[in-house]
Structures are given as C-alpha cells and as structure tokens.
Amino acid sequence: MTGRFFHGVTGHGAQNTTQDEPLILRNEAGATEAEQAARKADKKRGNGPDFVSERVSLHRYLLDKINLGVLDTIEEKELHDELRPLVRDYVKMNNFPLNARELDALISDIADEILGLGPIEPLLDDETISDILVVGYNKVYVERFGRLQETEVRFKDEEHLMRIINKIVASVGRRVDESSPLVDARLADGSRVNVAVRPVAVDGPQVSIRKFAKRPFDLNRLVKVGTLAQAMADLLAIAVEGKVSMVVSGGTGSGKTTLLNALSSYIPHEERLVTIEDAAELQLQQPHVVRLETRPPTVDGRNEIIQRDLVKNALRMRPDRIIVGEVRGAEAFDMLQAMNTGHEGSMTTIHSNSPRDALGRMEQMVGMAGMPMTQNAIRVQIASAIDLIVQLSRMRDGSRKVVSIAEITGMEGDVIQTQEIMTYKRLGVDDDGKVRGEFRATGIRPRFLDAVGSMGLTIDKSVFDPTKVL
Numbered sequence: 201m202t203g204r205f206f207h208g209v210t211g212h213g214a215q216n217t218t219q220d221e222p223l224i225l226r227n228e229a230g231a232t233e234a235e236q237a238a239r240k241a242d243k244k245r246g247n248g249p250d251f252v253s254e255r256v257s258l259h260r261y262l263l264d265k266i267n268l269g270v271l272d273t274i275e276e277k278e279l280h281d282e283l284r285p286l287v288r289d290y291v292k293m294n295n296f297p298l299n300a301r302e303l304d305a306l307i308s309d310i311a312d313e314i315l316g317l318g319p320i321e322p323l324l325d326d327e328t329i330s331d332i333l334v335v336g337y338n339k340v341y342v343e344r345f346g347r348l349q350e351t352e353v354r355f356k357d358e359e360h361l362m363r364i365i366n367k368i369v370a371s372v373g374r375r376v377d378e379s380s381p382l383v384d385a386r387l388a389d390g391s392r393v394n395v396a397v398r399p400v401a402v403d404g405p406q407v408s409i410r411k412f413a414k415r416p417f418d419l420n421r422l423v424k425v426g427t428l429a430q431a432m433a434d435l436l437a438i439a440v441e442g443k444v445s446m447v448v449s450g451g452t453g454s455g456k457t458t459l460l461n462a463l464s465s466y467i468p469h470e471e472r473l474v475t476i477e478d479a480a481e482l483q484l485q486q487p488h489v490v491r492l493e494t495r496p497p498t499v500d501g502r503n504e505i506i507q508r509d510l511v512k513n514a515l516r517m518r519p520d521r522i523i524v525g526e527v528r529g530a531e532a533f534d535m536l537q538a539m540n541t542g543h544e545g546s547m548t549t550i551h552s553n554s555p556r557d558a559l560g561r562m563e564q565m566v567g568m569a570g571m572p573m574t575q576n577a578i579r580v581q582i583a584s585a586i587d588l589i590v591q592l593s594r595m596r597d598g599s600r601k602v603v604s605i606a607e608i609t610g611m612e613g614d615v616i617q618t619q620e621i622m623t624y625k626r627l628g629v630d631d632d633g634k635v636r637g638e639f640r641a642t643g644i645r646p647r648f649l650d651a652v653g654s655m656g657l658t659i660d661k662s663v664f665d666p667t668k669v670l
C-alpha cells in the first residue's frame with residue numbers, strides 16, 4: 201500500500217476506471233474483458249475511485265483545509281508545518297501504514313506540488329498520461345493509451361485554477377486575462393500548454409497540456425507496439441540514412457512527430473541538421489543540430505517570426521538537411537526548394553488523411569507563398585522534391601498504424617504519380633475492441649533502392665513479397 205501511495209497515479213487503465221466514471225468518447229468497447237471485469241469488481245466493492253491515485257484524493261482533501269491565498273507568501277518550512285497534522289490525519293483516516301520518515305517524504309512531496317501546479321502535479325508525473333485536459337475547475341480529463349478518461353482531479357474554484365494558469369504562463373513571460381485570453385506556454389519539462397479563458401472560453405478556463413514524452417519512441421518500440429512491421433522499419437531506416445526526402449502524413453495525434461523523431465535517429469552523425477518548429481518537440485540525437493523556433497507576434501502585433509522566415513534563413517546556414525516539424529503554410533514552397541537544391545533527405549510532417557491528400561495540401565500550401573507558378577509547375581516541384589510519403593492513422597482502439605508507405609515516381613501529364621510499397625490491411629475488430637489487421641507489401645520495389653544501394657544500404661528482397669504478411 202505504501203508503495204502505491206508514493207508512486208501516485210498507478211495502474212494501466214484496468215482497475216482504474218469504473219462504470220460510474222466511464223471512458224468517454226472513443227469506444228467503450230475498446231476495454232478488454234479483464235478491464236471490464238475489474239471495473240465491475242471495483243464497483244461492487246464500493247471503492248470505485250477512478251484511475252487517479254491517493255495523491256489526487258489527498259490534494260482534494262487538502263484543498264478544503266488550506267487557505268490558498270497565503271501560499272504565495274508562505275515559507276516552505278512553514279507550509280510543511282501547516283501540512284503535517286493535516287496529512288497525518290488523512291493518512292490515519294485511510295489506514296496508510298507510513299512510518300515517520302515516509303510521512304515526512306510525503307509531506308515534502310505534497311508541499312512541492314502545492315507550491316507547483318497543485319492538483320495536476322500527480323498527472324504530470326505519470327508517464328502513462330500523454331495529455332491533460334482541464335475543462336473548467338471541476339473537471340479534468342487525461343489521455344492514456346490513446347483513450348480519454350475523466351479523473352477525480354479538481355481545483356478548489358475558478359480562482360484557484362486561474363492562479364495555477366498564471367503560474368504556468370508566467371514562465372513564458374505572459375499573463376492571461378480578458379484582454380489576452382489565449383496563450384501558449386511550455387512547462388519546464390518541455391510539455392506544451394494551451395490556455396483559453398473567459399470570455400472566449402465560455403464555460404471558464406480551459407487548459408490543454410500535451411505532455412513531453414520522457415522516453416521517446418524509437419523505431420524498435422514502434423515495431424513492438426504494432427505501429428509498423430519490422431520490414432517497414434528497416435525500409436524506412438535505409439531510406440532516411442540514404443537521404444530519401446520524406447513526408448510523414450497523418451491526422452492530429454496520429455503519431456507523426458513521434459515517428460519523425462524515431463526516423464531521425466538514422467541520419468548519420470556527421471551531418472549538420474537544422475530543425476524548424478512552431479514549438480520545439482523534436483529530440484534529435486545527432487551532435488550537430490541547430491534548432492530554430494518561430495516567435496509569436498508581440499501584443500501590438502509586431503516582430504512575428506514565422507516558419508517561412510526560418511526555412512529561408514536555414515538555407516543560409518549550410519545545413520545538410522532541414523527538418524520542418526510540421527508544414528502548415530507558405531514555408532512549403534521554400535522547403536521544397538531546399539529539397540530540390542542539394543538538401544536531400546530533408547523531412548517534415550503534414551496534416552492529411554492519405555498520401556494523395558498530402559500532395560493536394562502541399563500544393564495548396566505552395567500556392568500560399570504567392571509565387572507566380574502554374575499549378576503544373578508546382579506539381580513538378582513537389583514530385584521532384586519528395587520521394588516518399590509515410591501515412592499514419594490512429595485506429596478506433598487508440599493504436600497508431602503506418603497504413604501506407606508510398607513512393608512518388610514522377611509526373612504523367614499534370615498528375616503526380618505515386619506507387620504504394622507497403623500497406624496496412626484492416627481485417628476487423630476483435631471481441632475486445634482491438635483492431636485486427638496485417639502489414640503487407642504490394643509487390644512493387646521502390647525506385648529509391650538503386651540510389652541507396654549505391655551507398656551500400658540494402659534490404660532483403662523478400663520483404664517485397666506480397667504473398668507474405670510482414
């Protein structure tokens with residue numbers, strides 16, 4: 201029991217959700233039988249706390265007892281002294297067998313949390329949580345394992361939540377209030393935060409935290425969790441090493457940035473890389489990386505630096521490759537130019553639902569640059585710059601799959617030609633809601649194999665056999 205207490209939020213979904221606080225959105229059917237049984241059992245025992253830990257309950261308990269108003273002025277030592285009897289009572293009430301040293305450690309942890317981001321601290325510590333979504337002061341959801349769940353985390357009132365919000369945004373030198381109700385910020389650990397308050401957020405303060413993955417997925421782990429087959433990983437690895445320019449395409453949260461990160465580790469360490477992002481998320485392992493990040497305009501609308509400015513600038517920095525976190529607009533034009541002028545192997549992600557869709561969007565984005573180019577000229581530019589599109593999709597059960605690896609082979613008339621090399625075939629849904637399917641090659645061997653082959657990078661031909669499951 202002690203261990204659970206200290207480790208805060210525990211569990212992996214199973215025993216943690218009750219039917220009173222069901223998984224929301226997505227498919228309820230996604231829970232395994234074991235999970236459902238555990239939920240029923242919990243309910244019967246009447247101890248149906250949802251997945252949030254004792255630490256969350258302790259925060260709730262303390263919220264009613266302490267005067268938040270004095271927190272800003274109180275000394276840490278003093279806070280410990282104030283908390284001690286309260287925590288001791290709570291521990292006694294709940295029969296937690298803690299010795300004096302453990303009690304001290306708990307008090308110190310809780311004090312840190314109260315002085316930090318309060319009730320959401322236990323959620324920030326829990327590595328299985330990827331997103332924390334505060335929907336007003338008395339409702340907090342989290343995403344773990346691809347599913348949204350409500351928690352028992354509460355703030356005392358709206359004022360309490362606003363205090364925490366202002367603590368978060370103060371770290372980026374901003375304030376949130378009616379005159380500036382939308383703010384992006386970042387936590388010390390790199391997690392991204394978006395805040396929306398009244399009057400734009402009609403029902404009160406909204407906070408969306410996308411947590412920074414402390415243990416980034418590498419390609420092996422992505423294979424292990426079934427996002428792609430080993431053969432696909434091998435193919436993409438030699439493509440990246442062999443300077444094949446590629447675009448990772450997918451919907452929001454489909455794992456584009458994660459895959460781009462994983463792929464980037466196959467870039468040789470001698471190269472000079474420039475990364476361009478709206479909010480630095482990429483974690484490249486190479487020793488020689490220049491990281492550039494856009495800057496929002498000041499309150500009076502000046503000094504904005506957009507991705508396009510950064511891509512143009514990157515070209516003057518002698519990069520071997522340019523990595524754009526996500527293309528969203530006119531920078532697509534400059535990025536394609538870079539890819540066409542000696543920066544092969546550059547990579548980016550794009551928000552789209554299929555390789556075809558990605559091409560259409562790219563075309564639209566190049567159009568935004570306002571260059572006097574015909575549609576055909578734009579397509580030629582795209583077709584010669586990009587070699588490979590990797591399409592990701594988030595399945596209904598929350599898993600992510602590489603659903604297509606498609607190669608761009610050129611133009612025919614005014615149409616960009618693509619050929620699919622490997623795909624995911626969805627076969628159905630298991631009784632427990634898990635999506636079933638298999639990865640297969642189409643039988644077509646990618647053209648880029650010759651180029652990368654001449655660099656000594658090869659892959660066994662058998663992976664292109666369409667009759668075998670990858």
Ligand SMILES: Nc1ncnc2c1ncn2[C@@H]1O[C@H](COP(=O)(O)OP(=O)(O)O)[C@@H](O)[C@H]1O
Pocket residue numbers: 330331413417422425427450451452453454455456457458459599600601
């Ligand atoms: N293949 C995967 N399997 C499971 N979870 C994943 C996978 N890829 C990403 N995630 C998780 O999904 C969330 C969104 O991933 P991210 O790469 O930022 O998506 P995108 O860039 O497409 O919006 C992150 O919390 C990440 O840890």
Ligand SMILES: [Mg+2]
Pocket residue numbers: 456457458526549
């Ligand atoms: Mg992303």
